[in-house]
Amino acid sequence: MPPESQQLKNSIGIVEIKSFTFAAPPNEMTLECGAKLGPITLAYETYGTLNAAKSNAIVVSHTLSMDAHAAGYHPDDKKPGWWEEMIGPGKAFDTNKYFMICANVLGGCKGSTGPSSVNPKTGKPYGSSFPIVTIGDMVDTQRKLIQHLGIKKILCLAGGSMGGLQALEWVVSYPDDVASVIAIAANMRQTAQQIALHEVMRQAIMTDPDWNGGDYYGKKIPARGLALARMMGHITYMSDQSMEEKFGRKLFEKNKFDYNLSAEFEVENYLKQRGDNFVKRFDANSYLYISKALDYFDLAQGQDAAKVFKNVKANFLVITFTSDWLYPSYQSKEMVKALKASDIDVSYCEVASSYGHDAFLVEVKGQSHLIEHYLSRIQREVDHGK
Amino acid sequence: MPPESQQLKNSIGIVEIKSFTFAAPPNEMTLECGAKLGPITLAYETYGTLNAAKSNAIVVSHTLSMDAHAAGYHPDDKKPGWWEEMIGPGKAFDTNKYFMICANVLGGCKGSTGPSSVNPKTGKPYGSSFPIVTIGDMVDTQRKLIQHLGIKKILCLAGGSMGGLQALEWVVSYPDDVASVIAIAANMRQTAQQIALHEVMRQAIMTDPDWNGGDYYGKKIPARGLALARMMGHITYMSDQSMEEKFGRKLFEKNKFDYNLSAEFEVENYLKQRGDNFVKRFDANSYLYISKALDYFDLAQGQDAAKVFKNVKANFLVITFTSDWLYPSYQSKEMVKALKASDIDVSYCEVASSYGHDAFLVEVKGQSHLIEHYLSRIQREVDHGK
Numbered sequence: 001m002p003p004e005s006q007q008l009k010n011s012i013g014i015v016e017i018k019s020f021t022f023a024a025p026p027n028e029m030t031l032e033c034g035a036k037l038g039p040i041t042l043a044y045e046t047y048g049t050l051n052a053a054k055s056n057a058i059v060v061s062h063t064l065s066m067d068a069h070a071a072g073y074h075p076d077d078k079k080p081g082w083w084e085e086m087i088g089p090g091k092a093f094d095t096n097k098y099f100m101i102c103a104n105v106l107g108g109c110k111g112s113t114g115p116s117s118v119n120p121k122t123g124k125p126y127g128s129s130f131p132i133v134t135i136g137d138m139v140d141t142q143r144k145l146i147q148h149l150g151i152k153k154i155l156c157l158a159g160g161s162m163g164g165l166q167a168l169e170w171v172v173s174y175p176d177d178v179a180s181v182i183a184i185a186a187n188m189r190q191t192a193q194q195i196a197l198h199e200v201m202r203q204a205i206m207t208d209p210d211w212n213g214g215d216y217y218g219k220k221i222p223a224r225g226l227a228l229a230r231m232m233g234h235i236t237y238m239s240d241q242s243m244e245e246k247f248g249r250k251l252f253e254k255n256k257f258d259y260n261l262s263a264e265f266e267v268e269n270y271l272k273q274r275g276d277n278f279v280k281r282f283d284a285n286s287y288l289y290i291s292k293a294l295d296y297f298d299l300a301q302g303q304d305a306a307k308v309f310k311n312v313k314a315n316f317l318v319i320t321f322t323s324d325w326l327y328p329s330y331q332s333k334e335m336v337k338a339l340k341a342s343d344i345d346v347s348y349c350e351v352a353s354s355y356g357h358d359a360f361l362v363e364v365k366g367q368s369h370l371i372e373h374y375l376s377r378i379q380r381e382v383d384h385g386k
Numbered sequence: 387m388p389p390e391s392q393q394l395k396n397s398i399g400i401v402e403i404k405s406f407t408f409a410a411p412p413n414e415m416t417l418e419c420g421a422k423l424g425p426i427t428l429a430y431e432t433y434g435t436l437n438a439a440k441s442n443a444i445v446v447s448h449t450l451s452m453d454a455h456a457a458g459y460h461p462d463d464k465k466p467g468w469w470e471e472m473i474g475p476g477k478a479f480d481t482n483k484y485f486m487i488c489a490n491v492l493g494g495c496k497g498s499t500g501p502s503s504v505n506p507k508t509g510k511p512y513g514s515s516f517p518i519v520t521i522g523d524m525v526d527t528q529r530k531l532i533q534h535l536g537i538k539k540i541l542c543l544a545g546g547s548m549g550g551l552q553a554l555e556w557v558v559s560y561p562d563d564v565a566s567v568i569a570i571a572a573n574m575r576q577t578a579q580q581i582a583l584h585e586v587m588r589q590a591i592m593t594d595p596d597w598n599g600g601d602y603y604g605k606k607i608p609a610r611g612l613a614l615a616r617m618m619g620h621i622t623y624m625s626d627q628s629m630e631e632k633f634g635r636k637l638f639e640k641n642k643f644d645y646n647l648s649a650e651f652e653v654e655n656y657l658k659q660r661g662d663n664f665v666k667r668f669d670a671n672s673y674l675y676i677s678k679a680l681d682y683f684d685l686a687q688g689q690d691a692a693k694v695f696k697n698v699k700a701n702f703l704v705i706t707f708t709s710d711w712l713y714p715s716y717q718s719k720e721m722v723k724a725l726k727a728s729d730i731d732v733s734y735c736e737v738a739s740s741y742g743h744d745a746f747l748v749e750v751k752g753q754s755h756l757i758e759h760y761l762s763r764i765q766r767e768v769d770h771g772k
Contacts, residue, residue, distance in 0.1 A: 033645035132645040192629035192653045199654040200617045207610040224593040231586045243578035249684060259419035259518040261674055267578045268585040288647055298635060
């Protein structure tokens with residue numbers, strides 16, 4: 001179903017997915033785990049125009065369950081890309097000014113190389129023989145794409161949640177690549193609670209008999225496990241308050257209790273729908289691999305957090321949301337403290353929101369104002385060679 | 387393994403589990419869902435001595451996954467009852483003064499009638515033909531036990547989490563039964579987030595093929611689903627802070643990453659152990675039924691919360707914990723507000739603790755002082771006929 005013209009008018013419009021393949025054997029890429037992988041394909045989208053100086057490029061990175069389709073519409077889309085409200089002409093990430101790039105992460109299932117890709121050595125999907133990837137590997141592959149596009153200095157690395165972690169990993173690993181970072185609802189390392197939540201989700205998938213050790217392509221997929229993982233994820237993306245406001249104790253299509261074991265409350269039905277829809281669009285093995293990549297994320301690698309940013313020259317905007325309990329504000333404040341300890345220019349803002357972790361997707365006004373002005377300042381500074 | 391003498395010295399010591407059976411056909415009990423159930427057995431324990439006036443009885447009610455064994459040791463116990471630190475000679479619930487009663491809830495699997503009990507009509511376990519039970523039904527059955535013991539007025543109803551909900555339901559339904567209530571980490575109704583968490587746990591069990599529609603007794607049990615539910619539950623019982631303090635990013639029995647999909651962090655191993663142990667001691671159907679009973683809990687039944695306590699005469703002590711995100715303090719504060727609106731004598735205390743919802747089991751000092759003095763005051767008032 002093509003989008004309505006009204007929608008297209010405020011949008012970057014129809015967009016297309018592109019792909020870039022590199023690291024073809026014998027020049028495979030060595031991953032952080034030591035394994036070699038190649039060829040590697042990254043699916044990506046771009047919005048806006050790269051200027052002649054190639055100085056207006058912004059890389060947006062995505063979360064666990066998203067993909068390269070951050071804005072605009074594919075011809076058969078019912079809904080636009082996941083950050084449509086933030087990316088487009090006149091929006092926070094203004095495509096009249098900036099050249100936006102978003103790539104599906106390594107390990108993903110939306111066009112980039114991942115466990116559902118065919119291993120050229122066997123002619124079969126990798127499944128659980130796919131090597132473990134890290135946030136660092138995701139960065140290294142996106143960096144190849146940026147080099148391929150001829151961009152030497154990225155104006156801004158931006159992202160929320162896992163997208164923010166990629167931005168942080170990138171600027172710490174390759175400080176000369178980047179003029180600025182916008183890290184939203186992110187942190188410097190995954191905590192025990194975050195790892196615990198991921199592990200329960202992984203166990204939901206891996207204890208589903210249909211997971212079959214990761215070898216289920218062309219067979220029955222581990223739908224029950226993946227739906228469960230997604231249901232659980234959704235609870236962590238919302239807040240106590242937003243769930244209460246949206247659902248409270250409302251019943252689903254009834255006005256009194258059935259008194260049986262089935263779902264009766266609207267919130268139960270919502271989670272089930274979300275779980276079932278997710279199974280249609282996401283690969284269970286990608287969920288395992290990407291959640292593992294999150295767990296390994298620790299910018300300081302167990303060392304002194306204050307020294308993480310010692311070589312970084314970029315400017316930072318850090319945003320959190322009051323009701324986000326998955327990436328609580330105190331975690332970003334630790335990062336701000338470490339940035340300040342390294343004498344880095346950092347703006348920090350905690351946006352009041354009841355939407356929990358999802359706020360980074362839905363609190364458009366609260367973020368737009370901050371981001372728009374921040375990017376104008378950064379571009380001014382870059383243009384004046386500061 | 388018998389407990390060591392040192393342990394016994396500070397304990398109520400060796401205790402025994404008793405049982406009380408009632409509602410034998412044709413005098414079955416009518417449950418809130420409308421179904422009739424009988425005979426009904428409640429397994430229970432008592433600690434201390436009922437005085438001649440039968441005026442020193444305290445009913446302690448348990449949580450989703452606990453049972454009647456609140457204190458002391460069974461002869462083959464390695465560990466004492468679940469509230470050992472709080473119940474015993476000289477402890478907060480002082481068994482030199484009070485007669486403590488704790489019964490396994492209806493729907494449970496530790497001696498009380500539940501889905502794993504044999505249905506006398508079929509000679510087979512009820513399984514999912516067991517009728518839905520509510521917190522109100524749990525109260526009604528415990529009330530039968532109290533009447534059977536000849537107690538006309540309960541000095542105090544006490545409990546944390548679901549135990550607190552039972553105390554609240556009891557005092558609202560039968561205000562003349564009770565002189566006082568200690569409600570710890572409880573609330574007046576289950577919220578959308580709590581229902582959502584329960585539903586994901588239930589789906590974990592019910593989508594396990596071994597659940598088999600609830601008919602798994604004598605066959606392979608839905609161990610994967612129940613372990614998953616427990617793992618998830620554990621995350622909600624702890625706090626971000628307590629998980630970070632206990633586990634952080636420590637690895638399990640290694641000092642570097644394996645880079646595979648298996649559990650590597652200590653927190654993952656801990657959750658797995660907890661899940662696997664739980665499966666050995668708890669029935670999956672009981673988990674479904676008791677979590678459902680929680681979801682139905684709504685003291686005001688959708689009506690004005692301020693009017694809930696209008697017929698209540700009991701005195702209240704309400705305790706919460708700063709880091710409890712499963713039953714956050716604001717929910718108890720709403721209850722305190724409703725109690726005050728009904729001119730009820732209520733003491734409220736928010737105990738500083740990093741232990742999350744588990745604090746009600748482990749914050750012994752913070753609670754003991756409050757409870758000890760509160761109970762002394764209540765008994766003084768009862769003895770002086772106030």
